[in-house]
Amino acid sequence: xxxxxxxxxxxxxxAPASLAVHGNAAADSMEHVMGTEKSQVAIRQIQTRxxxxxxxxxxxxxxxxxxxxxxxxxxxxxxxLGTVSGTKLNGYSLRMTVTVKPHGKTQTSVRANAQYNxxxxxxxxxxxxxxxxxxxxxxxxxxxVD
Amino acid sequence: MMRRPLCVLVAFSMIMGGCAQQIPxxxxxxxxxxxxxxxxxxxxxxxxxxxxxxxxxxxxxxxxxxxxxxxxTPLGVIxxxxxxxxxxxxxxxxxxxxxxxxxxxxxxxxxxxxxxxLVTRPVDKKTNMRVTFQRIIWNxxxxxxxxxxxxDPKIYQEFxxxxxxxxxxxxxxx
Numbered sequence: 001x002x003x004x005x006x007x008x009x010x011x012x013x014x015a016p017a018s019l020a021v022h023g024n025a026a027a028d029s030m031e032h033v034m035g036t037e038k039s040q041v042a043i044r045q046i047q048t049r050x051x052x053x054x055x056x057x058x059x060x061x062x063x064x065x066x067x068x069x070x071x072x073x074x075x076x077x078x079x080x081l082g083t084v085s086g087t088k089l090n091g092y093s094l095r096m097t098v099t100v101k102p103h104g105k106t107q108t109s110v111r112a113n114a115q116y117n118x119x120x121x122x123x124x125x126x127x128x129x130x131x132x133x134x135x136x137x138x139x140x141x142x143x144x145v146d
Numbered sequence: 147m148m149r150r151p152l153c154v155l156v157a158f159s160m161i162m163g164g165c166a167q168q169i170p171x172x173x174x175x176x177x178x179x180x181x182x183x184x185x186x187x188x189x190x191x192x193x194x195x196x197x198x199x200x201x202x203x204x205x206x207x208x209x210x211x212x213x214x215x216x217x218x219t220p221l222g223v224i225x226x227x228x229x230x231x232x233x234x235x236x237x238x239x240x241x242x243x244x245x246x247x248x249x250x251x252x253x254x255x256x257x258x259x260x261x262x263x264l265v266t267r268p269v270d271k272k273t274n275m276r277v278t279f280q281r282i283i284w285n286x287x288x289x290x291x292x293x294x295x296x297x298d299p300k301i302y303q304e305f306x307x308x309x310x311x312x313x314x315x316x317x318x319x320x
Contacts, residue, residue: 060221064265065276068187069180071295073280074225074263077218084221086263089280089293094173116169129174136176 037122043113046124049131049142050107056082056100059108059138063098066137070130072096092117096130109145110134186299188276189306191313196222196266196273199313203264203275206305206312212262222266232258232283253285255292277305 036043053059063084064074072086075095082100087093096114103109112130114121121127131142191199197219204214204224212226232255241252260281267274279296 057220061267064221064223065267068263068265068276068278069176069184070174071177071180071183071278073261073278073295074223074265076216076225077221077223079218079220087261087280088173089282089295090173091293092170092173093293094169114169114174116173117167119167119169121169123169125171126169126174133174133176 036120043122044111045145046122046127047113048109048111048145049134050103050109050145051138051140051142052106053108053138053140054102054106056102056108059100059110060084062137063100063110063134066130066134067096067098069137070133094121103145107143110142183297184276186297186302187278188274189309190269190272190274192271193273194268194271196268199266199273199275200224200264202312202316203266203277203309205316206308207262207264209308209312210305212260224264225262226264227259227261229257229259232256253287253289255283256286258283260296275309277302 038046051059057079060077060079060082064077064086067074067084067086070088071090072088072094075085075087077084083097084100085095085097087095094114094116096112098110098112100108100110110131112127114126114130135142193199200217200219200222204217204226207214207224207226210228211230212228214224214226216225217223234255237254241254244250244252258281260279262277262279264275264277267276279301281292281294281296282290283292285291
């Protein structure tokens with residue numbers, strides 16, 4: 001009898017909980033397709049830096065080396081598009097895509113975006129850390145881009 | 147029999163905890179041991195022929211049973227992976243003991259995916275090669291139980307031993 005009481009209690013506890021979690025997810029999950037926390041401009045600013053170089057290929061190679069230094073395994077790289085993606089596994093899964101392209105007449109812009117497990121990284125600090133590591137490997141200063 | 151509601155509560159708090167996860171503060175920070183790891187994962191080869199070194203790297207990955215998933219020769223990148231068994235005898239024994247003592251089935255590790263990226267880079271008259279491995283482990287219920295970077299020095303030593311051997315074999319066309 002006691003067993004049944006506990007089982008009923010568990011079901012009572014679990015039912016609204018799972019309804020709250022899953023019901024919510026079903027209604028709102030489509031929003032994630034276009035969803036971001038910050039504005040488009042704000043996100044670009046956080047995720048982009050410019051370097052005083054026109055060496056796109058060299059920059060891509062340095063990005064790859066920096067990702068490896070940070071513990072990433074490279075997933076893909078494409079020279080003509082200027083993109084590199086990598087994944088870091090450390091009890092979590094951190095995916096990052098970095099794009100490199102010419103910026104103005106003398107610079108190259110580097111943009112990184114990351115997802116931590118199933119959440120977009122929109123906090124400026126991790127990007128600051130990434131660009132700090134990249135600066136060291138590039139032997140160049142990373143400039144903020146407007 | 148207090149275990150059941152407790153399990154539900156624990157599971158529930160885990161689900162809720164999963165919603166509010168945040169990236170660890172040091173996830174994108176260079177660690178003091180980064181340099182050491184770089185040395186462990188890198189070797190320098192006395193060649194300027196980057197493409198040939200990449201080809202040799204690809205054949206070593208094949209020697210180890212990896213399939214090539216991606217490659218971009220102009221950037222010196224090869225990505226490979228393999229799926230393997232992840233059953234560990236100790237875990238199975240533990241699970242059986244738990245089943246016998248408490249009548250509860252405890253899932254054990256079953257499969258793993260091992261990923262490797264191999265990157266070459268010309269440095270003066272030589273070419274550097276850096277390889278990194280990581281793996282994901284799933285249990286008998288299909289849940290991910292572990293995600294990790296491989297940092298065991300022995301693995302990298304063995305890889306580069308095979309790499310040196312391959313360079314030798316291919317130089318002699320064996």
